[in-house]
Amino acid sequence: MKLQANRIALGVALLLALGASRAEGPYRNPDNKNSNDVGEGSYPIPYKLPQVNEINAALQRIRSYMDKVTPTRVIDKKTGQEITDLSTPTAQAIIAPAQGDFGILVYEMGVVHSGLIKARQITGDASYAAMTERHLNFIKTVQPYFAKQEALFKLERNNSFARQLDPRALDDAGSMCAAMMRARKNQIGPDLSANIAKCSDWVANKQVRLADGTLARNRPQAWSLWGDDAYMGIPALAEAGRYDDAVLNALNMAKYLFDAQKGIYQHGWNKDHADAPRFYWARANGWIVLAMSDLLDVLPKNHPGYPKVLAQLRVSLKAIAELQSGAGLWHQMLDRPDSYLETSASAMFTYVIAHAINEGWIPPSSYGSIAQAGWNGLAAKINAEGQVEGTCVGTTYANDQAYYYNRPTSVHALHGYGPMLLAGAEMIRLLQNPKIAIEYKVRTYHYMDKGSKTDYREH
Numbered sequence: 034m035k036l037q038a039n040r041i042a043l044g045v046a047l048l049l050a051l052g053a054s055r056a057e058g059p060y061r062n063p064d065n066k067n068s069n070d071v072g073e074g075s076y077p078i079p080y081k082l083p084q085v086n087e088i089n090a091a092l093q094r095i096r097s098y099m100d101k102v103t104p105t106r107v108i109d110k111k112t113g114q115e116i117t118d119l120s121t122p123t124a125q126a127i128i129a130p131a132q133g134d135f136g137i138l139v140y141e142m143g144v145v146h147s148g149l150i151k152a153r154q155i156t157g158d159a160s161y162a163a164m165t166e167r168h169l170n171f172i173k174t175v176q177p178y179f180a181k182q183e184a185l186f187k188l189e190r191n192n193s194f195a196r197q198l199d200p201r202a203l204d205d206a207g208s209m210c211a212a213m214m215r216a217r218k219n220q221i222g223p224d225l226s227a228n229i230a231k232c233s234d235w236v237a238n239k240q241v242r243l244a245d246g247t248l249a250r251n252r253p254q255a256w257s258l259w260g261d262d263a264y265m266g267i268p269a270l271a272e273a274g275r276y277d278d279a280v281l282n283a284l285n286m287a288k289y290l291f292d293a294q295k296g297i298y299q300h301g302w303n304k305d306h307a308d309a310p311r312f313y314w315a316r317a318n319g320w321i322v323l324a325m326s327d328l329l330d331v332l333p334k335n336h337p338g339y340p341k342v343l344a345q346l347r348v349s350l351k352a353i354a355e356l357q358s359g360a361g362l363w364h365q366m367l368d369r370p371d372s373y374l375e376t377s378a379s380a381m382f383t384y385v386i387a388h389a390i391n392e393g394w395i396p397p398s399s400y401g402s403i404a405q406a407g408w409n410g411l412a413a414k415i416n417a418e419g420q421v422e423g424t425c426v427g428t429t430y431a432n433d434q435a436y437y438y439n440r441p442t443s444v445h446a447l448h449g450y451g452p453m454l455l456a457g458a459e460m461i462r463l464l465q466n467p468k469i470a471i472e473y474k475v476r477t478y479h480y481m482d483k484g485s486k487t488d489y490r491e492h
Contacts, residue, residue: 064473073476077360078409082471082478085461088408091415092152092161092457095450098419099145100164102132105171107178119175122182127193128175133445137168138196140265141447143208148454150215155458162221169213169222172197176228197228203240203248203265206232211268211327218272233273236266243304246278247285256304258289259430260317263324271328279328280338286321287345296352297367300437301430313367314437316425316448319381322349323452326385329394343394346385350395353382354403361410365425365437372438376414376423380452383407387459390469390480397469401480408460411453416444424449 059075064082067073074080106129107116116126131137146168152161179194192198200206210232216222217229236248243249243256248266250257263286270279290298292311298318299311325346332339356367362379365372387404389395414422424446431437463469463480472479474489481487 062476065476070476078406078413080406080409082473083405083408083412083460083464085464087412088457088461088464089156089158091412092454094415094417094419095421095454096149096152096161096164096419099135099450100167103135103137103142103164103168104129104131105137105167107175119178122178122185124182124186124188126178126182133443133447135445135447137171138194138209139447140204140208141451142168143210143212144264144451145447145454146209146212146451147215148451148458150212150219150221152454152458153221154219155462162216162219165212165216166222169216169225172228173223173225197231200232200235203236203250203262206235206240207262207265207269210236211272214269214272229273233269233275236269237273237275237278240266243285245285246281247289248282253429253431254303254305257430258286258302258304260286260290260298260300260314261320264320264327267324268327271331276332276336276338280332280336280342283325283328283342284338284345286324290317290321291345291349295368296348297356298349309432312431312434312437313369314428315363315365315367315375315378316381316428318349318353318367319378319385319452322346322353322385323381323455325349326388329392346389347395350382350386350389350400354386354400357382357403357406358410361406361408362423365440366434369434369438373442374410374423375425375442376411376421377425377446377449377452379407380411380449380456383411384452384455384459387456387463391459391462391466397466397480397482401463401469401471402478404460404463405478405480408456411456414449415453420444421449421453 058077060079061073061075062080065073107126108114108129109116109125110127111125128137136142146165149161149165153159176194176197179192180198182188183192183198196205210229213225213229241249241251247258248262250259267279267282289302292299295313297313298321300314300317303309325342328342329346357363358374360374362374363382364370365375383404386400386407390397390400390404416422422444423442425440426443426446428440468483470481470483472481
C-alpha cells in the first residue's frame with residue numbers, strides 16, 4: 034500500500050512539475066501528507082489547493098500562444114505578401130489571417146482582451162496586456178487604410194475591417210467595444226474613442242430590439258432573443274454609462290429566459306413561438322452571469338437596479354454551483370449530465386463565482402471550494418502549448434438536443450481563451466484575498482471570512 038501511495042504522489046508531483054494539461058487520474062490529494070489515510074478519496078483531477086505560481090504559469094502559456102497565433106499585418110490575399118505601404122489601398126488587401134479562427138476583430142477576441150487586462154490588473158505583470166496594446170495599435174494604424182479601400186472599391190462586408198468600419202450586429206460591436214473601453218480606463222494602447230463611439234452607438238441605438246427594449250435578433254427566426262446577447266450588449270452599455278439600459282436588459286433576459294424551477298437559463302426565446310421546447314446550453318448561461326457580473330462592477334450601488342441584478346446573479350450562481358460535475362467542470366447542457374464537459378462555460382462560471390466571492394456578493398464559505406474545484410478542472414484543459422482544450426465551437430440558437438450534444442470541441446474555438454484568462458486571474462485574486470482564510474480540514478478546503486472561529490474538536 035505504501036509503495037502504491039508513493040507512486041500516486043510521485044505521479045501528481047510529476048504532473049504539476051511538467052505543467053501537463055490532461056488529467057489522467059485517479060489522484061489523491063497531495064495536501065494530505067498522510068499517504069496511508071484510508072479516509073482520503075481519489076479524484077479524476079488533482080484535488081488540491083492551487084498555487085499562484087502554477088496559475089500564473091498556465092496563464093502565461095495561454096498569453097504566449099495567443100500572441101504567437103495573432104499576427105498584426107496587412108497582406109495581399111492572392112500572394113500572401115505583406116503590404117507595408119499604407120498610403121494607396123488595393124482591393125486585394127486584407128488583415129493577415131490568424132491561425133485557427135482567432136480573428137483580431139471578432140467578439141471572442143474582445144473577451145480575450147478583457148481577460149488579459151484583468152490578468153494585468155491582478156498580477157501587476159505588464160506582459161499580459163502587451164498583446165492587447167499591439168492589437169489596438171494595429172487597429173488605430175490600419176483603419177484609415179481600410180476606410181480608403183472601402184471608399185475606392187465598395188467591398189462592403191468583404192472588407193476585412195468591416196466589423197469596425199460598419200458594425201451591423203451585436204457580435205461586431207459589443208464585446209470589442211467593452212474591451213476597448215476597459216483598455217482606455219487602464220491606459221492600455223491608443224485612443225480609440227471614435228471606434229468606441231461607433232460601436233456603442235450601434236448597441237444602444239441600432240441593434241434590433243423587442244418592443245420593451247430587450248436586445249434581440251432576427252435570426253435564425255424573426256424576433257429571437259439569445260442568452261449570448263447578454264454579454265454582447267450589457268457590458269458595453271454599462272461601460273458607456275448607459276446604466277438604465279444595461280439593467281433593463283439584464284432583468285429582461287431573466288424575464289424571458291430564466292427558468293425559476295431549474296434556476297438556469299434556456300438558450301433562446303422566440304416571440305412567435307414562446308412556448309417552444311427549452312434547451313439549457315451552458316455557454317449561454319455563462320454569457321448571462323458574466324454580463325451581470327460585469328454590470329455590477331460598474332453600476333453605482335445606489336442605482337435602483339443594483340439589488341435586483343445582484344439578487345438575480347445570486348440565485349443563478351446557486352443553481353449553477355449545484356450543477357458542477359465531480360470533475361470540477363460543467364456539462365455542455367447544464368441539466369444533462371450525459372452531455373460532455375465543456376470548457377468555456379466552465380471557465381465563465383469559475384470566474385464569476387470567484388469574482389463574486391472577492392466582491393463580497395456571495396459567501397466564501399459556501400462557494401470558495403466550488404471555484405477551486407472549477408479551476409483545478411480547467412487547469413487540466415490547458416496543454417503545454419497554451420491551447421485551451423474542450424471548448425465547444427460556435428453554436429447557434431437551435432431547437433433540438435441532438436444539435437447541442439454533438440457540437441464539436443476544438444482548440445481553435447476562441448470562446449475558451451478569454452474566459453480561461455479571466456478565471457485564472459480571479460483565482461489568483463481569491464487565493465491572495467486578505468479577507469479570506471483557507472483552511473484544510475477533514476480532507477477538504479474551507480474558505481472562511483478571516484477572523485471567523487471554527488472548532489474541529491469532537492464533542
